[in-house]
Amino acid sequence: MKRILIIDDEFEVQNFFSFLLRNKGFDLSFASNKDEIDGCLACKPYQLALVDLKLPDTDGITILKDIKQRMPACKVVIMTGYSTVKSALEAIRLGADDYIEKPFDDITELELLIDKLLTSETSLDQDKALELAEQIGFVIGESQKMHHLLSLAYKVAQKNVTLLIEGETGTGKEVLARFIHEASSRLVHPFIGVNCGALTETLLESELFGHEKGAFTGATQLRKGFFEIASKGTLFLDEIGDASPSIQVKLLRILETREFMRVGSERHLHTDTRIIAASHIHLNEAVNQGKFREDLLYRLDVVKLHIPPLRERKEDIPFLAKYLLKRHAAQQLSFSSDAVHLMEQYGWPGNVRELSNVITRAITFADGETTIITPEYLSINLEISKHSPFPQAKQQEWVGNQEAKDIISLEQHLEKWKEGILSQWKSSGTIDLPSIMEQTKKLEQVVGTAFVKKALRETIGNRKEASRLLNISPRNLRYLLNEKGKDC
Incomplete structure (x- = not known):
């Protein structure tokens, strides 16, 4: 019993x-x-x-x-x-x-x-949470902090409460918000995200609340806002700390009454959307500085979830790195012990987003050259970090290694090209023009590849952006990388 x-x-x-x-x-x-x-x-x-x-x-x-x-x-x-x-x-x-x-x-x-x-069903909840997190790309890793966060988020997802997510830039606040939506009873209804700092006050107001036809110049037809579209679903307000005082007042009212008006309308509409707000700054500090309304913070901060920065969960880094290789279908690659050690020691000010960019770039340069990603492949985008115990000179040495390799390779090909011409002239007093043309064509390939790799470094592996910088087509870029059958 x-x-x-x-x-x-x-x-x-x-x-x-x-x-x-x-x-x-x-x-x-x-x-x-x-x-x-x-x-x-x-x-x-x-x-x-x-x-x-x-x-x-x-x-x-x-x-x-x-x-x-x-x-x-x-x-x-x-x-x-x-x-x-x-x-x-x-x-x-x-x-x-x-x-x-x-x-x-x-x-x-x-x-x-x-x-x-x-x-025994409670033991299944963690498994369900982990499975759902993997499906939407919310990678947990091995740390106790992240597993605890996942468990807590899964529980509150099923409660009808407003949530506030705090975490540094690049930690995955929007992915966590989407996980909460997918784990809730609202998953069949819309999930809409809006960055409050990326839009002007007028445009943000129109996006959130909608507008009537003729409400302002250019409003040629009625437009529903996100609070109306996401009713019964979830509205994610990213960087809520950047919302203007006027928008903050309107958000406070909608949290208190669940009512709003479209721009240019006098009719109140009701919304049942669940609000998840997020900020990379501490809103309590913003309140103390007079930049954020205290009463709005009280309404938003019913439940607060904090995503720890990557430097505080370094045991997750090897797991995340392997996951990113898998996501890029680069399972043929692996990391050397030195590369793993470097990643664990670096401070990652850009958090998971920065790690993803660094590994994307490493895959770009390692593919076709090696199956082991060593520190020089990672150092392409690593900057000196205040959190990193590595000596500055050592980090700069890693940063320059790959570029130095390319210069040496280019010089070797140039020397070989010159020796080929001189050898023909000395032996016969004549030059085999078709042979020289073939060698020159190969040299052009080497030079072009060197420039492509440099451009790819500068664009974090973005091939379309690299093509634009070099003023060549993506097809030519693939040709220079000996990838005639691949797409960008």
């Missing part, structure tokens, strides 16, 4: 669970204060505890720690009101398995949660 402990000081709540669970064959115990809790925990083991966050003489966080210390296998669900959801999320970080909000509006959902926690 499964034993469940209900900890709540409200008699109505205890009575509710007694009525809900008695007929299911569970052994129920109830406690409303610290002494009763201690007595229950000392009496018998429990498989599940439902714990109210606030009690007269203790709190849910303290009880959670006590239960996990005495009974590590006991599942714990925190019961909370909407105003204390943040504390409930802190409880999950400390080991709680889930949280539920009071009053309990969806009894069926509550029953399903209890049944799931009392069976």
